[in-house]
Amino acid sequence: MTDRYALIGHPVGHSKSPLIHGLFAQATAQDLTYTAIEAPLDGFADTLASFRASGGRGTNVTVPFKLQAFELSTDPSETARLAGAANTLKFVDDRIHADNTDGVGLVNDLQRNLGHRLAGKRVLLLGAGGATRGAILPIAAEHPALFAVANRTAARAHALRSAFAAHTVLQTGGLDELQGESFDVIINATSAGLTQSALPLPDSIFAPGALAYDMVYGKGLTPFLRQARAAGVSTLADGVGMLVEQAAESFTIWRGVRPDTRAVIERLTVPLV
Numbered sequence: 192m193t194d195r196y197a198l199i200g201h202p203v204g205h206s207k208s209p210l211i212h213g214l215f216a217q218a219t220a221q222d223l224t225y226t227a228i229e230a231p232l233d234g235f236a237d238t239l240a241s242f243r244a245s246g247g248r249g250t251n252v253t254v255p256f257k258l259q260a261f262e263l264s265t266d267p268s269e270t271a272r273l274a275g276a277a278n279t280l281k282f283v284d285d286r287i288h289a290d291n292t293d294g295v296g297l298v299n300d301l302q303r304n305l306g307h308r309l310a311g312k313r314v315l316l317l318g319a320g321g322a323t324r325g326a327i328l329p330i331a332a333e334h335p336a337l338f339a340v341a342n343r344t345a346a347r348a349h350a351l352r353s354a355f356a357a358h359t360v361l362q363t364g365g366l367d368e369l370q371g372e373s374f375d376v377i378i379n380a381t382s383a384g385l386t387q388s389a390l391p392l393p394d395s396i397f398a399p400g401a402l403a404y405d406m407v408y409g410k411g412l413t414p415f416l417r418q419a420r421a422a423g424v425s426t427l428a429d430g431v432g433m434l435v436e437q438a439a440e441s442f443t444i445w446r447g448v449r450p451d452t453r454a455v456i457e458r459l460t461v462p463l464v
């Protein structure tokens with residue numbers, strides 16, 4: 192019987208997930224369907240329950256329901272628990288397993304696809320929202336020499352230092368406190384790129400040979416990537432690889448088979464111009 196999976200979000204019309212999971216299923220010969228379901232803003236729990244009752248095996252969850260997905264789960268992973276958010280649900284009998292695969296997807300893209308090992312590097316995450324929360328544990332697990340989080344609202348970055356204190360030492364502060372600091376891997380996890388807004392960043396943050404990575408994808412050269420290039424950075428990447436890698440992690444959780452990601456990333460890549 193064909194197994195059913197879905198993405199639940201609001202909106203979902205723009206989502207690439209049905210295409211990505213369709214390609215994964217084809218490549219791994221898995222008998223499944225994957226659709227996008229737009230839940231009413233006040234109707235996530237009902238939408239999830241009815242998909243599950245109709246035989247659904249699992250879901251991805253996107254904005255704005257990742258926190259609710261975590262709250263409704265019965266068996267969250269450590270990453271989901273610390274992020275306080277889940278993007279992957281798997282239904283097992285009467286249990287709901289939850290995970291957050293965004294951060295692992297990011298680290299896989301950085302290390303496997305882009306060839307930038309994080310061990311011993313100075314890593315800066317810009318932003319303190321859900322994407323940053325999900326990325327902290329997977330990045331910390333690679334043992335960077337220095338791990339910093341800077342956010343427009345400094346207090347939100349400081350709150351992360353406390354929340355993750357048992358797992359890693361974070362250097363935290365505001366975007367306006369980065370003058371004179373220097374990093375090897377700079378990841379923009381703010382949503383500023385979605386509105387083409389620039390961040391007030393000093394050129395000093397980009398060390399020679401640095402990688403500048405914007406989690407936003409499909410928008411070409413974002414203001415952050417343009418800033419990095421103007422500061423002399425030659426290795427630039429957007430979040431398309433993260434998108435495909437987080438999907439591959441979800442697929443593996445559901446099916447126990449890891450799909451190859453390279454061809455799918457190539458298919459979805461928009462040139463950075």
Ligand code: NAP
Binds near residue numbers: 322381385433
């Ligand atoms: P979120 O929880 O809403 O957090 C947004 C963050 O962006 C906050 O830290 C906010 O700072 C900051 N911000 C927003 N506008 C800003 C501006 N104009 N200047 C400076 N900072 C600004 O969002 P999220 O879920 O973490 O997602 C962040 C980004 O990652 C989004 O663009 C999303 O599309 C992307 N993402 C990509 C993938 C992928 O697979 N490639 C996966 C997940 C997320 P304040 O705290 O000061 O408000």
